[in-house]
Amino acid sequence: MPLHGVNHSDTARGDAPYFKSLADLDAWASKPHRKLDGVSRFIARQPAHAYAASDNRGKLLGGYSEKPSSLAYTFNFWSHCDTFIYFSHHRVTIPPAGWVNAAHRQGVKMLGTLIFEHTEGASDCLRLLVGRLPQSKTGPAAQSADNSFPLSPHYARLLADLALERGFDGYLLNVEVPLVGRAEQARALAAWIAVLDSELKHKVGSHAETIWYDSVVVTGDLRWQDRLNNYNLPFFLPSTGFFTNYTWRPNYPSLVAQYLFTLDTALVKVPKRLQDIYVGIDVWGRGQHGGGGFGSYRALAHIDPEFLGLSVALFGPAWSWETEQDKPGFSWETWWAYERKLWLGPQVQDEVVEVPPYEPRAGEPDCEHGDFAPIASFFLRRAPPDPKDLPFLTYFSPGVGHAWFVGGAKLDGMESGWTDLDKTTSLGDLIWPRPSPRWLENEGASPVPTASTSLCMTDAWLGGSSLNISLSVAAEENGTGGSTPRTLWIPIQTLTLTPHVSYTVTLVYKIASGSTLALEVVPSVKGLGASSPHSFDARQKTPQSSGLPHGWATRTAEIILPNEHPSPAISAELGLEVCLPASAAAGIVDLLVGLLSVHQTPDPGAVIQQPKILWADYARQPTSTSAFAGTFSWEIAASLGPLGGITLATDPEDPTPLWKVDPTFPAFAFFNVYVQAYQPDGRTIGSADSATWIGTTGLDGWQKSFRVDPACLPPPVLQAKTVRFYVQGVTDHGEILTWDKCVFVDVQSA
Numbered sequence: 001m002p003l004h005g006v007n008h009s010d011t012a013r014g015d016a017p018y019f020k021s022l023a024d025l026d027a028w029a030s031k032p033h034r035k036l037d038g039v040s041r042f043i044a045r046q047p048a049h050a051y052a053a054s055d056n057r058g059k060l061l062g063g064y065s066e067k068p069s070s071l072a073y074t075f076n077f078w079s080h081c082d083t084f085i086y087f088s089h090h091r092v093t094i095p096p097a098g099w100v101n102a103a104h105r106q107g108v109k110m111l112g113t114l115i116f117e118h119t120e121g122a123s124d125c126l127r128l129l130v131g132r133l134p135q136s137k138t139g140p141a142a143q144s145a146d147n148s149f150p151l152s153p154h155y156a157r158l159l160a161d162l163a164l165e166r167g168f169d170g171y172l173l174n175v176e177v178p179l180v181g182r183a184e185q186a187r188a189l190a191a192w193i194a195v196l197d198s199e200l201k202h203k204v205g206s207h208a209e210t211i212w213y214d215s216v217v218v219t220g221d222l223r224w225q226d227r228l229n230n231y232n233l234p235f236f237l238p239s240t241g242f243f244t245n246y247t248w249r250p251n252y253p254s255l256v257a258q259y260l261f262t263l264d265t266a267l268v269k270v271p272k273r274l275q276d277i278y279v280g281i282d283v284w285g286r287g288q289h290g291g292g293g294f295g296s297y298r299a300l301a302h303i304d305p306e307f308l309g310l311s312v313a314l315f316g317p318a319w320s321w322e323t324e325q326d327k328p329g330f331s332w333e334t335w336w337a338y339e340r341k342l343w344l345g346p347q348v349q350d351e352v353v354e355v356p357p358y359e360p361r362a363g364e365p366d367c368e369h370g371d372f373a374p375i376a377s378f379f380l381r382r383a384p385p386d387p388k389d390l391p392f393l394t395y396f397s398p399g400v401g402h403a404w405f406v407g408g409a410k411l412d413g414m415e416s417g418w419t420d421l422d423k424t425t426s427l428g429d430l431i432w433p434r435p436s437p438r439w440l441e442n443e444g445a446s447p448v449p450t451a452s453t454s455l456c457m458t459d460a461w462l463g464g465s466s467l468n469i470s471l472s473v474a475a476e477e478n479g480t481g482g483s484t485p486r487t488l489w490i491p492i493q494t495l496t497l498t499p500h501v502s503y504t505v506t507l508v509y510k511i512a513s514g515s516t517l518a519l520e521v522v523p524s525v526k527g528l529g530a531s532s533p534h535s536f537d538a539r540q541k542t543p544q545s546s547g548l549p550h551g552w553a554t555r556t557a558e559i560i561l562p563n564e565h566p567s568p569a570i571s572a573e574l575g576l577e578v579c580l581p582a583s584a585a586a587g588i589v590d591l592l593v594g595l596l597s598v599h600q601t602p603d604p605g606a607v608i609q610q611p612k613i614l615w616a617d618y619a620r621q622p623t624s625t626s627a628f629a630g631t632f633s634w635e636i637a638a639s640l641g642p643l644g645g646i647t648l649a650t651d652p653e654d655p656t657p658l659w660k661v662d663p664t665f666p667a668f669a670f671f672n673v674y675v676q677a678y679q680p681d682g683r684t685i686g687s688a689d690s691a692t693w694i695g696t697t698g699l700d701g702w703q704k705s706f707r708v709d710p711a712c713l714p715p716p717v718l719q720a721k722t723v724r725f726y727v728q729g730v731t732d733h734g735e736i737l738t739w740d741k742c743v744f745v746d747v748q749s750a
Contacts, residue, residue, distance in 0.1 A: 002404050002418040003695040004712045018090035022124050025092055026132050029158050038703035039097050039167030042207055043385040045107035046496040046569040071332050071417035073321035074399035077343050078106035079429040080379045085111045085172045095168045097701030098421030107385045111209055115174040122177040128155050129188050149181055149188040153195045160199035170200050170209035179220035186220045194238035211241035227252040228259055228277055243313045246280035247287040250367060253279055253303050253310055278313035279303045291358040294342060297373040305378050332400060344433045345374040381429055383494040388501055391599035391732045393669060399424035401464020402457050406672055407736050408550030411693035422698030423463055430491040430573055438530055440487045449473045461508045461552050461594025469591045486580045491573040498569055499561045502601035510552045512590035519589060520579040525559045528571035536561050552594060558601055597734040602662040609638035611666030611731050616745040626710040627749035633705040634727050638666050671697045672728045673706045677720035688739045691726050722748045
């Protein structure tokens with residue numbers, strides 16, 4: 001949640017972000033807890049038709065604390081990632097709600113970490129298997145000859161309960177301590193993995209993951225193998241995935257593939273695939289073949305996700321931030337250019353990317369790796385979930401910013417910036433490192449305009465940024481001397497869509513001041529790629545651009561794929577049709593895209609449930625000395641609009657219902673919170689438009705509440721006797737609720 005002010009309390013981030021020991025986990029479990037209501041559920045990506053031929057390609061496993069009042073690393077290449085691990089060195093690491101939401105809205109799984117390190121880790125690893133220790137005198141009821149290592153499901157249950165409550169999808173299991181019980185404990189640990197996996201699938205869902213990190217072996221020794229073999233096989237079999245270390249030799253990936261194919265299928269309860277084996281790559285390059293950073297492609301080439309089919313586990317993707325942040329001239333913009341080059345390649349086509357030299361390790365043969373290849377080039381680009389299952393919404397936020405905008409108005413500027421992964425939306429997976437515009441007709445008649453992209457953090461419709469598409473149009477390119485306007489197609493985002501389903505597409509945009517061309521811009525959808533055989537019908541619902549505040553405009557279209565197709569899902573691209581005037585001088589135009597959303601169109605004639613906020617409440621924080629510290633909460637509702645005149649059917653057997661209500665209840669992306677002080681007389685207060693924005697929901701995982709931190713409140717509010725808090729919703733379609741659909745609550749100082 002971006003927050004007004006600085007030096008915010010840690011309570012703003014939510015409860016129990018991690019556990020340092022299993023005893024701490026027990027203490028947490030001894031008290032009742034509610035499931036977070038602000039974490040979106042995981043919805044799998046659809047295997048669209050365009051991906052079917054490459055479905056055996058390996059997958060990418062990513063891994064990475066941010067503060068709400070400063071800039072930090074965020075991950076923005078979700079379309080190339082299948083699973084993300086939130087890693088730290090606490091015993092149990094819980095992915096923050098914002099990270100979970102950022103992943104889930106892109107169809108990516110988010111895992112926590114269970115890790116055992118150092119001396120205390122060894123004792124806790126024993127406790128993991130025997131369960132919670134009793135406080136009373138206890139013992140066996142009769143003498144038993146069974147002296148084998150006991151196996152308790154206690155912590156498997158607690159860890160699954162934790163994943164369910166916090167909304168994440170499983171765990172990385174990292175046992176980096178020798179097992180004091182040797183082989184017997186190793187056997188029990190392998191059996192415990194199966195118990196955890198069963199509990200997770202029962203409570204979280206069939207998509208839940210338990211990924212084993214190659215560390216201890218069957219003897220109980222801590223001995224990294226750097227590949228799958230007989231010594232670690234028993235830990236892989238009950239897991240959903242296997243994660244190797246990054247110090248492997250160049251021939252190990254092929255050895256892994258060969259070994260997997262020798263497994264007796266009768267011993268494997270769940271079939272294992274090459275995709276289930278994640279070969280480690282360290283972006284820092286520690287002991288890794290080929291080095292790290294911009295040399296990571298050398299190791300990726302050996303893993304060969306496309307043809308060999310193994311997957312990749314990427315250690316330390318925040319390398320680009322952590323190595324650059326202390327250098328002179330560092331800014332978020334310079335980092336983003338650096339990060340994009342690593343993942344997607346240079347912004348300027350054919351630019352040569354320098355890679356660090358690499359000396360082979362002792363005994364390692366020389367390898368010819370060729371020129372630099374960006375990380376993303378090794379993996380499929382996958383679209384987010386079908387918008388009929390999960391509405392697609394982007395306001396082009398990388399999860400950071402220098403200001404906060406609502407409806408085009410700048411409500412706050414943060415000198416040190418802000419970070420909130422919950423506000424991470426797609427930046428457009430077809431628009432970077434450079435756009436790929438094309439003419440919709442008469443291709444080849446004139447060159448396509450030169451285009452580039454950047455993120456604008458000084459002007460936005462919603463959030464902290466907008467997408468800036470710069471077009472440079474030469475005179476011969478825009479039809480000078482001709483009489484026919486030219487239409488340029490600019491793809492922005494991949495989608496997976498269902499044939500015969502109608503979708504509503506909404507665009508919010510503006511032509512930046514200083515642009516020298518007048519353009520008509522409409523949103524639309526095409527089949528993925530210029531050669532796609534699929535043709536969507538598009539009907540523009542707003543014939544002329546509808547004016548919005550601060551120079552922004554909106555256009556809405558309905559699109560549908562009418563033709564028959566054997567696949568239940570089609571790969572498509574969401575983008576802009578830009579109509580250039582028939583005769584105009586050469587010029588440059590900066591097109592700011594503030595928002596794009598796609599959702600299933602309600603049935604014609606159905607009564608739409610309109611979103612609103614019903615009421616608000618306030619509970620003081622009893623332990624705080626601040627007058628207004630507490631929790632602001634509210635409830636949402638739907639309005640069906642006026643009923644109007646109704647006429648009962650004359651025939652009771654008439655099958656036509658009197659009304660038809662669309663079953664979709666309104667959902668919200670987040671809420672903005674505002675505050676306003678009463679005048680000293682305690683009776684006079686301004687309009688809602690004059691209230692001060694103090695933050696958003698999202699950081700702590702609760703959708704319908706906001707923890708009021710005194711650090712968020714401006715001085716006049718802290719000195720007031722009575723204040724009014726407002727809450728304003730932003731729907732999952734990108735609609736900003738007008739004030740007549742919002743509520744307030746008045747609070748008096750203690």
